[in-house]
Amino acid sequence: MEADALRERFDALRSSEFRRLDEGGHVYLDYTGSGLYGESQLRSEQELLRHHVLGNPHSENPTSSEATRIVQRTRHDVLDFFGADPSDYTVVFTANASGALKLVGEAFPFGPGSRFVLPRDNHNSVNGIRVFAEARGAEVVYLPLDDELRLAAGTVIPPSGSEPGLFAFPAQSNFSGVQHPLDLVEKARSLGYVVALDAAAFVPTNPLDLSAVSPDFVCVSFYKMFGLPTGVGALIARRQALAGLQRPWFAGGTVEYVSVQNRIHQLQPGAAGFEDGTPNFLGIAAVSAGLGFLREVGMERIHERVAGLTERLLDVLSTPRHPDGNPLVTVYGPPTTDARGGTVAFNLVDAEGGVVPYGVVERAASTAGISLRGGCFCNPGASEAAFHLPAADALRCFQSMRQGSFTLKKVAECLGHEYAVGAMRASLGIATNEADLDRLEEFLVRFAAGEVPVERAAAAG
Numbered sequence: 062m063e064a065d066a067l068r069e070r071f072d073a074l075r076s077s078e079f080r081r082l083d084e085g086g087h088v089y090l091d092y093t094g095s096g097l098y099g100e101s102q103l104r105s106e107q108e109l110l111r112h113h114v115l116g117n118p119h120s121e122n123p124t125s126s127e128a129t130r131i132v133q134r135t136r137h138d139v140l141d142f143f144g145a146d147p148s149d150y151t152v153v154f155t156a157n158a159s160g161a162l163k164l165v166g167e168a169f170p171f172g173p174g175s176r177f178v179l180p181r182d183n184h185n186s187v188n189g190i191r192v193f194a195e196a197r198g199a200e201v202v203y204l205p206l207d208d209e210l211r212l213a214a215g216t217v218i219p220p221s222g223s224e225p226g227l228f229a230f231p232a233q234s235n236f237s238g239v240q241h242p243l244d245l246v247e248k249a250r251s252l253g254y255v256v257a258l259d260a261a262a263f264v265p266t267n268p269l270d271l272s273a274v275s276p277d278f279v280c281v282s283f284y285k286m287f288g289l290p291t292g293v294g295a296l297i298a299r300r301q302a303l304a305g306l307q308r309p310w311f312a313g314g315t316v317e318y319v320s321v322q323n324r325i326h327q328l329q330p331g332a333a334g335f336e337d338g339t340p341n342f343l344g345i346a347a348v349s350a351g352l353g354f355l356r357e358v359g360m361e362r363i364h365e366r367v368a369g370l371t372e373r374l375l376d377v378l379s380t381p382r383h384p385d386g387n388p389l390v391t392v393y394g395p396p397t398t399d400a401r402g403g404t405v406a407f408n409l410v411d412a413e414g415g416v417v418p419y420g421v422v423e424r425a426a427s428t429a430g431i432s433l434r435g436g437c438f439c440n441p442g443a444s445e446a447a448f449h450l451p452a453a454d455a456l457r458c459f460q461s462m463r464q465g466s467f468t469l470k471k472v473a474e475c476l477g478h479e480y481a482v483g484a485m486r487a488s489l490g491i492a493t494n495e496a497d498l499d500r501l502e503e504f505l506v507r508f509a510a511g512e513v514p515v516e517r518a519a520a521a522g
């Protein structure tokens with residue numbers, strides 16, 4: 062689409078669907094934290110709730126059957142949205158992407174002789190799978206990152222071993238916005254791995270076509286895609302791969318039968334065997350409207366729009382200078398829009414070259430009405446690589462803190478303020494416009510000029 066037409070289209074969308082942003086004076090730049098819902102989604106949800114009487118699924122009565130029908134239709138809509146063939150894939154509804162990853166981790170048949178392989182750039186909900194792997198004697202292999210926080214050149218994925226191996230990676234980093242090559246899926250599969258693709262940060266602004274790229278498992282959180290509902294995510298799973306998992310327990314809704322006196326049970330086949338208890342059926346009922354909303358705007362168009370704005374964001378971050386000409390901002394990760402999404406991690410540097418604690422920046426930005434995220438974004442591997450934290454020093458500092466006493470401020474003090482221990486993150490989405498980035502630029506320019514009141518006493522966190 063031509064640039065002007067694209068801008069007009071998204072400007073119209075901002076005023077018709079997201080006017081609450083401007084009414085409230087918000088500059089919202091935390092789309093990787095959560096997407097925003099369009100007003101038309103609200104109307105669809107209200108209509109649906111007003112006209113249907115929905116009971117707890119899993120029964121034959123009319124209101125239960127209606128809820129079951131809506132849940133099943135939504136499963137179909139999710140597969141359709143991602144181009145997944147229903148004869149190959151199914152959808153397990155979960156609370157969020159983390160819930161989807163946990164289902165895989167806890168049920169994966171790890172054992173001595175198998176490997177769990179993952180890049181250092183991963184959300185903790187993927188990192189956490191290593192606890193299941195290690196507990197069952199599997200080897201955990203982290204793949205290194207380069208200075209752009211991409212997989213280091215020449216990185217070799219070791220073959221999966223004698224037992225089933227799992228390879229997991231994010232399609233887009235929630236820290237740096239790096240888009241790891243999707244051909245890793247086939248590479249890892251050809252080495253014998255079951256592949257889990259963490260698509261949580263990718264799918265809100267990029268098309269994902271599971272007929273072209275076919276991981277065994279994909280996890281998403283719907284609120285990240287379209288804001289509403291919260292509390293619903295999905296594990297989109299190859300039926301065959303799902304059948305290879307070994308559930309460690311059963312719960313209401315997952316079983317064909319349970320005998321207490323005989324102590325036996327049989328799980329339901331397919332997705333039902335993985336959905337513990339009553340599904341969030343009213344939340345699930347709102348998913349199709351969200352998918353329809355994105356489809357109507359067009360994922361390719363959203364991608365194009367966000368790519369254009371990301372270029373501008375990188376520019377906004379690289380422009381402000383201190384009076385002596387030194388840059389105000391250090392960006393972590395790729396400096397260009399090449400193979401990256403609209404998520405950028407950065408820190409501000411003071412006139413003496415020291416990192417301004419992210420908590421100070423976050424609070425100052427908040428006062429200016431700008432929602433940025435501060436911290437490590439649950440991605441410790443990308444953070445450690447970005448900040449060049451020496452492993453031994455970090456270990457000493459982490460271990461010096463008893464459970465319950467940990468703060469990033471204390472880590473910063475322990476490391477001697479030489480290292481950043483957290484960063485700021487700006488992330489763009491469907492409703493971002495040029496004016497948002499102008500406001501961010503204005504804030505940064507004022508910050509560089511010393512015109513932004515900051516709490517100098519506050520350290521990180």
Ligand SMILES: Cc1ncc(COP(=O)(O)O)c(C=O)c1O
Pocket residue numbers: 093094157158159160184186231233234235259260261262282294
């Ligand atoms: C890449 C990635 N994976 C997983 C998650 C976990 O998502 P949730 O908190 O919705 O479970 C996030 C959340 O930010 C994410 O960005």
